[in-house]
Amino acid sequence: MRNVLCVLPLLFxxxxxxxxxxxxxxxxxxxxxxxxxxGDCFVLSLAALDxxxxxxxxxxxxxxxxxxxALPDSMVLERxxxxxxxxxxxxxxxxxxxxxxxxxxxxxxxxFRIVPFYAGTAQTPSEAxxxxxxKQWIHTxxxxxxxxxxxISIIIFYYIEQGKKGKDLYIRMIAGLTAVEDAVGRATEMGxxxxxxxxxxxxxxxxxxxxxxxxxxxxxKTAEYGTALMVPTCRSVVMSVAQEIVRESYLQAGxxxxxxxxNVNYITDDQFGYAAGVDGIMVREKPAAxxxxxxxxxxxxxxxxxxxxxxxxxxxxxxxPSQIPFFVAACDYTLIGEELFAASAYxxxxxxxxxxxxxxxxxxxxxMAVILLGxxxxxxxxxxxxxxKLADLLRTITNVE
Amino acid sequence: MITFVxxxxxxxxxxxxxxxxxxxxxxxWFMIIASAAIFLGTINxxxxxxxxxxxxxxxxKYSPVTLTGLAAMLVSGLFFGGIEQGGAxxxxxxxxxxxxGATMFSLLAFFVASAAFRAFRxxxxxxxxxxxxxxxxxxxxxxxxxxxxxxxPMVSEWIMQVPNxxxxxxxxxxxxxxxxxxxxxxxxGIERSYLGGTD
Amino acid sequence: xxxxxEKLGNTDRRVIFILMALAVVLPLALRMNLPILIxxxxxxxxxxxxxxxxxxxxxxxxxxxxPSTMPELQPMAVALCQQLMTKNIKIVSMAxxxxxxxxxxxxxxxxxxxxxxxxxxxxxxxxxxxxGGVLIVRMGSDIHSVFPTDYNGYPIADMPIMDGxxxxxxxxxIISLSAGDPGIPAWVMxxxxxxxxxxxxxxxxxxxxxxxxxxxTGQMVGFLGGLKGxxxxxxxxxxxxxxxxxxxxxxxxxxxxVAHLVIMLFIIIGNIAYLSEKKRKGGAK
Numbered sequence: 001m002r003n004v005l006c007v008l009p010l011l012f013x014x015x016x017x018x019x020x021x022x023x024x025x026x027x028x029x030x031x032x033x034x035x036x037x038x039g040d041c042f043v044l045s046l047a048a049l050d051x052x053x054x055x056x057x058x059x060x061x062x063x064x065x066x067x068x069x070a071l072p073d074s075m076v077l078e079r080x081x082x083x084x085x086x087x088x089x090x091x092x093x094x095x096x097x098x099x100x101x102x103x104x105x106x107x108x109x110x111x112f113r114i115v116p117f118y119a120g121t122a123q124t125p126s127e128a129x130x131x132x133x134x135k136q137w138i139h140t141x142x143x144x145x146x147x148x149x150x151x152i153s154i155i156i157f158y159y160i161e162q163g164k165k166g167k168d169l170y171i172r173m174i175a176g177l178t179a180v181e182d183a184v185g186r187a188t189e190m191g192x193x194x195x196x197x198x199x200x201x202x203x204x205x206x207x208x209x210x211x212x213x214x215x216x217x218x219x220x221k222t223a224e225y226g227t228a229l230m231v232p233t234c235r236s237v238v239m240s241v242a243q244e245i246v247r248e249s250y251l252q253a254g255x256x257x258x259x260x261x262x263n264v265n266y267i268t269d270d271q272f273g274y275a276a277g278v279d280g281i282m283v284r285e286k287p288a289a290x291x292x293x294x295x296x297x298x299x300x301x302x303x304x305x306x307x308x309x310x311x312x313x314x315x316x317x318x319x320x321p322s323q324i325p326f327f328v329a330a331c332d333y334t335l336i337g338e339e340l341f342a343a344s345a346y347x348x349x350x351x352x353x354x355x356x357x358x359x360x361x362x363x364x365x366x367x368m369a370v371i372l373l374g375x376x377x378x379x380x381x382x383x384x385x386x387x388x389k390l391a392d393l394l395r396t397i398t399n400v401e
Numbered sequence: 402m403i404t405f406v407x408x409x410x411x412x413x414x415x416x417x418x419x420x421x422x423x424x425x426x427x428x429x430w431f432m433i434i435a436s437a438a439i440f441l442g443t444i445n446x447x448x449x450x451x452x453x454x455x456x457x458x459x460x461x462k463y464s465p466v467t468l469t470g471l472a473a474m475l476v477s478g479l480f481f482g483g484i485e486q487g488g489a490x491x492x493x494x495x496x497x498x499x500x501x502g503a504t505m506f507s508l509l510a511f512f513v514a515s516a517a518f519r520a521f522r523x524x525x526x527x528x529x530x531x532x533x534x535x536x537x538x539x540x541x542x543x544x545x546x547x548x549x550x551x552x553x554p555m556v557s558e559w560i561m562q563v564p565n566x567x568x569x570x571x572x573x574x575x576x577x578x579x580x581x582x583x584x585x586x587x588x589x590g591i592e593r594s595y596l597g598g599t600d
Numbered sequence: 601x602x603x604x605x606e607k608l609g610n611t612d613r614r615v616i617f618i619l620m621a622l623a624v625v626l627p628l629a630l631r632m633n634l635p636i637l638i639x640x641x642x643x644x645x646x647x648x649x650x651x652x653x654x655x656x657x658x659x660x661x662x663x664x665x666x667p668s669t670m671p672e673l674q675p676m677a678v679a680l681c682q683q684l685m686t687k688n689i690k691i692v693s694m695a696x697x698x699x700x701x702x703x704x705x706x707x708x709x710x711x712x713x714x715x716x717x718x719x720x721x722x723x724x725x726x727x728x729x730x731x732g733g734v735l736i737v738r739m740g741s742d743i744h745s746v747f748p749t750d751y752n753g754y755p756i757a758d759m760p761i762m763d764g765x766x767x768x769x770x771x772x773x774i775i776s777l778s779a780g781d782p783g784i785p786a787w788v789m790x791x792x793x794x795x796x797x798x799x800x801x802x803x804x805x806x807x808x809x810x811x812x813x814x815x816x817t818g819q820m821v822g823f824l825g826g827l828k829g830x831x832x833x834x835x836x837x838x839x840x841x842x843x844x845x846x847x848x849x850x851x852x853x854x855x856x857x858v859a860h861l862v863i864m865l866f867i868i869i870g871n872i873a874y875l876s877e878k879k880r881k882g883g884a885k
Contacts, residue, residue: 055421091764135419146416156582160591201781202435206580213592236442265449266442271780272505272668284460297780298509298806305512319576321569322810329520337572341579344592352591360582367574400793428738432731494702502668510859514620515613518866522874536864542805542828543857544634554639566812573813
């Protein structure tokens with residue numbers, strides 16, 4: 001009887017430790033995590049899916065882990081090779097997670113498993129799962145954007161066609177653009193050059209491209225009037241494009257002899273080095289008209305104030321919201337935001353371009369309607385379920401992955 | 402044609418994942434061209450200034466300074482330690498380029514003061530409202546605002562997060578629309594003046 | 601009296617420049633210090649988000665600025681590195697601007713040496729590559745092809761810190777200290793929106809208004825705006841760490857405060873002169 005009574009506690013303790021997979025020793029603190037490895041019970045679930053919205057070759061692996069067992073030092077994701085052997089593919093963090101294995105062949109089935117490691121020793125791996133990577137032809141997360149882009153494009157092309165058909169399209173007066181010819185005329189009368197600053201970004205920026213378009217028109221005017229045009233640039237590619245545009249404009253005006261290649265030059269890529277260089281040009285050459293059109297950052301006010309100090313008439317234009325106030329304060333005329341992109345259509349008065357401008361405005365009205373609908377449905381949706389559903393739908397359409 | 406093809410590929414690869422590799426290739430080409438273009442600018446810089454020196458053009462005396470600076474940085478970067486700390490290039494960068502850049506940026510403080518003094522006039526109620534907002538934000542951005550009245554930083558933050566945000570969004574949406582329309586015009590060849598001359 | 605006031609309104613700008621110079625220099629020379637009070641705002645949001653990251657998280661820190669904006673952004677870089685390294689968060693740094701590499705390295709090595717952190721284990725500087733937004737998109741699918749080596753020329757595949765990091769989605773957060781383009785907008789559009797990675801950052805004061813829309817939509821978790829943002833962050837980091845080195849942004853706030861007051865004074869004088877002249881001309885009619 002005494003022996004049974006002695007053995008019973010031992011059996012009890014043994015039972016406790018066997019019943020808990022890696023349980024804490026008796027008498028341990030309440031927050032104790034068992035030091036015993038858990039083998040195949042650590043990874044609770046593992047799923048393999050074809051990675052969505054990709055060009056193929058990817059499989060997403062999603063797993064969950066047990067929280068009441070000892071944490072392994074690491075987990076290794078293994079993939080079955082063509083020879084039937086398991087090869088390590090990646091090291092994973094031992095928490096619930098997701099991993100994408102890339103570089104696989106489309107159409108081939110791949111098997112995966114996770115092996116937890118405790119103190120450098122591999123434990124029993126999880127069950128193997130399989131999936132087949134495929135390429136997708138439609139990005140499901142961007143369908144909303146496709147719809148919006150299609151609507152905008154239809155609107156813009158419709159009005160371009162209207163323009164081509166000769167329909168009269170009203171464009172309000174933009175003071176800065178109307179003043180371009182006056183500014184060049186002023187420079188001609190004073191016998192001083194025109195300085196054109198196309199911003200500090202490269203040709204991949206849409207504002208720089210818009211600036212180049214306006215440069216062509218300004219160069220045509222300076223060629224016709226016989227005024228010197230100086231175009232210092234901040235990027236080499238912009239310099240090349242500007243040289244070509246100015247040369248073509250002078251050719252078109254019938255004044256190829258007046259084109260000075262050295263007047264369209266590169267200064268430096270450095271933002272403030274460029275500002276210093278342009279300031280030097282302003283102070284030495286004292287241009288009568290300065291155009292600041294393109295992307296500008298902190299150097300905008302330095303350029304504009306220096307231009308003002310030499311007595312030049314200044315026409316500025318940028319779509320950088322943070323720099324517009326500086327130009328408004330320091331320049332005579334400022335093109336705000338999309339007025340810069342409207343310049344090409346405004347100066348040329350070409351029907352196709354005017355049509356696209358009108359289309360752009362109508363597309364904006366479409367956006368305003370969507371915003372208003374979204375705001376109203378989200379607000380009313382707090383108390384009325386159908387409105388909430390509409391708000392969710394709009395969120396889905398306008399969300400881009 | 403090149404503009405159309407590359408533009409359509411970039412739009413396509415955004416919506417059709419299977420064509421992503423085409424877009425990635427074009428992006429790699431862009432990176433290569435952008436890197437190579439550095440030489441274009443450097444050659445132009447040397448040509449322009451050598452021309453000024455040779456023909457003693459107006460203000461030609463500044464050109465040797467530019468060329469010497471270019472040569473010094475180029476040679477020290479290539480042959481004397483590169484970007485390693487303590488090398489000649491690093492010394493010139495830290496002792497000359499850094500202070501000069503900071504000096505140019507610091508000019509903004511003076512120009513902001515002179516521009517504000519000249520341009521901020523309460524000529525109508527809108528300008529007055531703008532002026533008052535500017536005062537509150539200027540005070541809210543520095544510790545003195547909180548010392549004057551503890552709610553100034555809160556009001557300043559409200560101005561930034563509500564009216565300013567609305568204005569910023571409006572300008573951003575308008576500019577983005579302008580960008581979309583300009584891009585469509587260029588991709589479809591309706592706008593070609595950026596290629597040279599006018600239509 | 602009216603004529604005197606109107607003359608004040610036509611003050612030579614050189615006088616304005618001298619007074620501004622004194623307004624900035626004197627507080628710095630006299631070592632004026634003003635208490636930095638931390639309010640709810642983008643700086644605190646950013647700090648709280650980083651504090652909530654678990655130990656061992658991996659953060660991509662991009663130094664997208666140059667020496668001209670160093671006074672505003674370098675203090676942010678130092679305070680951020682201090683916070684990240686103290687919490688044992690791994691830092692993979694890079695630059696979209698050429699000069700950002702050495703400026704970033706300065707901040708990383710200073711804090712790493714003081715805290716005993718190891719390069720290639722706790723932090724690495726991948727260097728600079730041209731391309732901006734295009735580069736970010738490429739990193740979204742494969743970092744190793746974009747940065748096969750770090751800026752010292754060592755292969756990143758052999759580095760312990762890069763273990764398990766193959767693409768942008770493997771990072772727990774991206775922080776961009778940005779002075780322009782390429783910078784925060786590129787990271788938000790090409791990385792945050794595409795790969796759902798939390799984006800934080802720091803910017804110059806003049807750019808900060810344009811990032812409030814991103815904060816409002818949740819595309820950014822917070823940001824540090826200008827010298828004030830840097831001073832706020834320095835204060836919050838130092839509050840938690842007794843031995844954090846003094847920053848350079850906090851002393852600058854006194855100078856900025858006086859400068860703001862001087863500008864406001866000029867604006868008031870200019871408006872008094874303007875209204876006086878308007879009244880005189882209106883009376884003359």
